[in-house]
Amino acid sequence: MASDAQQAVVVGAGVSGLTTGVCLAEAGWAVQVWTAARPQATTSMVAGAVWSPVFSEPVAKTLAWTERSLREFRTLSADPSTGVRMASALIVGGRSGAAELFGVADARNPVELPPQARLVPDLRPADPTELPDGFEIGFHATMPLVDMPRYLGYLSERLTAAGGEIETHPVRSLAEAADAAPIVINCAGLGARALLGDDTMRPVFGQHVVLTNPGLERLFLELTAAPEWICYFPHPQRVVCGGIRIPGRWDTTADPEVTERILQRCRRIEPRLADAEVIETITGLRPDRPAVRVAAEPLGRARCIHNYGHGSSGVTLSWGCAHDAAHLAADDSRSDGGVTD
Missing domain, CATH: 3.40.50.720 (NAD(P)-binding Rossmann-like Domain)
Known part of the structure; x- marks a missing residue:
């Protein structure tokens, strides 16, 4: 050079x-x-x-890094060409899932939220009537979503x-x-x-199913420690649906049974996805440490x-x-x- x-x-x-x-x-x-x-x-x-909030080590540094990234993504969201937008979000979970991520048993008491969760823009409890069947706790928020x-x-x-x-x-x-x-x-x-x-x-295997977007704008994210969960992220031309984590797996071959489970779960939450066309199934290895x-x-x-x-x-x-x-x-x-x- x-x-x-x-x-x-x-x-x-x-x-x-x-x-x-x-x-x-x-x-x-x-x-x-x-x-x-x-x-x-x-x-x-x-x-x-x-x-989204990060609770991994080193906690003090990841909190600062997360906050710095949020500021940058807010700025980038003003320019559509970046692929970043501030998206409406519905975050749901059972009591154990919400307690794990947000450190609370009662979503109606935001004072108890840890600093990681307090970073989330516009975070507020969802009314129980707004939650899909099977979920006890939910939050509305506005989160940077990146295409x-x-x-x-x-x-x-x-x-x-x-x-x-x-x-x-x-x-x-x-x-x-x-x-x-x-x-x-x-x-x-x-x-x-x-x-x-x-x-x-170590690798942590992940798999997503990408569908055409039938007009969705709000993202959906389930909080759970389980190896499989429900999430979908709507972008202008596609919706990325998941998710799964398999620690220690190096094989990146897509599993058709996982694809079917992802589709069933996401379509139960959002019926409009039932008529969306499957574009592709994608996989990757998260670099865990x-x-x-x-x-x-x-x-x-x-x-x-x-x-x-x-x-x-x-x-x-x-x-x-x-x-x-x-x-x-x-x-x-x-x-x-x-x-x-």
Whole structure:
């Protein structure tokens, strides 16, 4: 990279890699994003994808990252070309599901809500008469909903407009990236398991069914710790329906029985989906880790900034983590940088 600007290689072109690349490029860095798959072929492409509260470790940091991302998505929602909109939402669950996510047994007492839930715009209890059969607790809200095909295209264009480059370049080792730039940003997602030998990384299989949109605008999300749940995310031309989580599964082959269960559950909640055409079934592996890692460490003569392990919250955490990663890169470029984690 022949440039007088500070140079960085970002490894990975999913939502975390592109967002981090944008933050660096717009701060004046010469950025190359190296990726084994183009953005439209990454796991991010098959996400739902909705901003929502995050309760994973490290809790204080994920709260701050979630809040920062919300501010960014609010701004982006003013421009339809980004694929981001502030969508009406109905969030439902049994008492155990609501207690797990919102920390309350009584939805009518918002004072009890934890700070993560208090971030949710326009969060208010739903009347029991507004809830589908089988659900005891519900909330109305307004949440950033992201049409990932458009959004990844928007991020790619924003990156190149700021002078960054996206190169199809599979990375065999982070040392290879360190030979090209003094700062390496590791946004490899599940690939960090092999690149770093990080055995705490594990895949969590997910499957969505994509339907034509019969005119839906409000998203629906069930809160539960069960491995399968009901959710649908309406975008202008399609509705993404789910969901399922299978920890430890590497096989990305779609399961027809899962597809049928998703369709049955979603069509029970929203009858208009019964006449919607199935466009495709999509699958992906969420990059799960006990704690999100945004940290700096030496990499030979270079420095590596890690930004991975977001699990199912990659979109929600994307801007907060990207800004912190960019700040760590800037700090390291001005000093010999200590290890942080």
